Amino acid sequence: MLEHPWTLFAADGGTVADTRSVRRQERGKQRMAQILDAALELFGELGYRAVSTNAIAARAGISPGSLYQFFPNKEAIAEALSVRLVESFRAAHASAFERSDLADIGLDELVDAVIDPLVAFNVAHPGAKALFADTDMPAGLAEGTRPLQEALLGRVDSVIAIRAPQLSAADRARSGLVAVQIVRAMTGAIVAASGQDRVALVAETKRALRGYLAELESD
Structure with a gap:
């Protein structure tokens, strides 16, 4: 006996099997997002190496068995997180460095434009520093984030070239690395703080960067 045709097709014209498959895929995506969110929280709290699957x-x-249905190991989780975070990180960099008036704005405004989006990104993703700044990451993960780090240094180099055109290429590269490290060194403390403590740490970081860049511009 044939089944009633209504049992074979979903309301949108697809088959019931198709609808169930879509629902399974959506549940799978939600479960993967849960895992990645949990991993990012733990990486931020404990550091990458201290966290287990x-x-x-x-x-x-x-x-753990459910986790392994989606990710074979911790490195795979970290790699998936890196892919997810890269686009947000690129957006933060874009808002910081892709301005047409970087040569004309005051140093205070320049430092705000560079630091504020990067601080906002790291506060929103407190585990990101464990992935992007750890010098002892697995080779595959380190390779995956290297282009982003190189892009950041390149953008800082281009800003310094605009603001301090008298510097040689080697001096610019070295100065850019120092500027990046000033901000990177404070990122963990800024993310860990809250309220007025965070505001004060951001202000001090800006002061340090502003003082360093002011000396470069005056050389």
């Missing part, structure tokens, strides 16, 4: 599964509210 069991801890990630527990934070995500699932069993």
